[in-house]
Amino acid sequence: MKGRILLVEDDETFRSFLQTVLEEAGHDVLMASDGLSGARLIKGQQFDLVVSDLKMPGKSGLELFRDAMRDADPPRFIFLTAFGTVEEAVGAMKDGAFDFLTKPLEDPDALVRVVDRALEGLQRSRDYLALKESEAGGLPPEELIFAGSAMQPIRKLVHNVAGTTANVLIYGESGTGKELVARTIHLLSPRGGGAFVPLNCAAIPENLLESELFGHEKGAFTGAVQARLGKFELAKGGTIFLDEIGEMPVALQAKLLRVLQERVFERVGGGKEIRADVRVIAATNRDLAEEVAEKRFREDLFYRLNVFPVNLPPLRERRDIIPLLTEYFIRRFCRLVGKKLKGIESEALRAMKAYTWPGNIRELQNVVERAVILAQDTVRAVNLPDALVGAGGPAAAGRDKLKMVERDLIVQALEQHGGNRRQAAEELGMSRRTLQYKLKEFGLLG
Structure with a gap:
């Protein structure tokens, strides 16, 4: 990972040397000659990392560090210190500094290595925070998305493909969590800091879908009173997620194919080529190979999208995670509605495990939300839909x-x-x- 680094050092010769080392390693380096000017830069700009001398006139590196740590999103600190002040540097590490190096710096590669470790750790922290934000927004954490034996091979595939630029095609029934998996791939990828822009191809009228994807110029069609950016431009530097790709009209498939092949597109009504700096993840609940055979989906587009297929199992094949998901959704909806429940009774949980869940995880989520609203102290069988409660009883045999x-x-x-x-x-x-x-x-x- 290449980072934006602030270098704070009062020795001009040593400062220039360190700048050369870091810039040759590919980093963007700004410099300050003392702690006071370093503090002004930190206050006004965003840095991934600060490499600072510990002892400086006016404002020491330690004071600079303590001031920076008050910020909501502080940069990481690496200190440069003489042998006589090593103890102070160690104390700073206990307070949250990343590492320190002693002066004189005999091996420039040592600085590059510690900077790389700091930036890699920072990226992992950002990935974690992004996943936690997703959880707060109603998305389960990664360990729950991939819970259960059936999802372990999927988790490995996701981690293998996340760091690449390959197109991913996620197969699965409605409600199996295709968008959650797509978001996880995005967050674990080098583009994780960029936007994740979803578009459900089945939810947009056919005559508007091209404009949604590529944008339009003013006057491109009736009602286009001003130019508008499409999803591909909004996702610049990030990931676009095309859900229900099998619903895309064949004529528009040809335009999407061009984007995947040439990485350029034009807005509707425009002639200027726009660069598509995005990663494409698509999803479908259809058998696209059969759609190709029936001439409803372009074969060349299919092969472009199907570089790395991921098949999500339905919830009925993941019954071992139903207790985990149920507990997660109970906690979540209790927070949302302001209730305190003890959990779920065994009879209700047995009914949930016996049910086939044709709507998969989305249906489970809706059932639990309703149950939490109805429950008094514990989620009971009486709080569940009638069809679900009878799933394991005599009625089930008749349904079978x-x-x-x-x-x-x-x-x-x-x-x-x-x-x-x-x-x-x-x-x-x-x-x-x-x-x-x-x-x-x-x-x-x-």
Whole structure:
């Protein structure tokens, strides 16, 4: 990581030497000749790191450090000290300074190494804070997003791909946490300090989607009274998350392909090429390979997006985490509504573990929110929806039989029409999308 460093040193020759060492290592270096001028710079500008002499006239490095630590987001400090003041430098480390080096500096690489460690630690801290902010905004922390045995391979994939520039395509049913995984990839990436800009391709009318993606110039169409930035420009230096990419119209897919290939685009109604300095993460609940075969999704775009596929399992395959998620959501909604509950009774938890959760984690979250609102001292079975409470009882057996009948009817319809899903759906009186969901639910995709 390359950082913005303030170098505070009263010895001009030594200061110039240190500046050369740090700039040759790729860092952006500003300099101050004493503690007072260093303090003014810290007050007026943002620095990742301060490399400061400990003993200086006017204001010592230690005073500079203590003043800076009062800020909400203080820079890290590395001290340069003579042998006689090592004890003071050690004391400063106990108060939060990162490290110190003794003067004279015999090995310039030692400074580069300690600076690199400080900046890497700073980046990890920022990643952690970003994840905590996500949690405060209603997003579970990373350890909960990837909880359970089924998610351990996914967690490894996410950490492997996060530091690269590869496009990622996340597959999963609605409500499985595709956006949470995308945000985690972004936060763990070198672009983690930039913007994360989500766009649900299914939620925007087709005639407005191009403008949402690429922006438009004034007068580009009726109602375009002023120029507007699109998501690709808003995500500059960061990540754009294209949810439900399978819903994107074919004509617009060609324009997205150009962005991925050439890293440029134009606003609607404009001719100026704009550089797309973004990472693309896409997600879908469709089988895109089948969409390609049916000519509803461009094959070349599919291969561009599918560089690094990540498949999220549904909640019914992650039943071991239902108690953890339930506890997390109870705590969260108790904070939001100002309640104090003891937790959840065993009967209610058994019902939740027996349920199939067709809406996945999003459905679980909604169920817990409702239960917290209704509960008095403990979340009980009576606070859960009727369909969920009966999931493990005699009614469940009846539902299972109905499911088997439904599965057999689907299989028969597909066999009758030679595997043509459109014709099978028409015969069954359901939409093709509903049939697609049923095929996934019954494990008939392959």
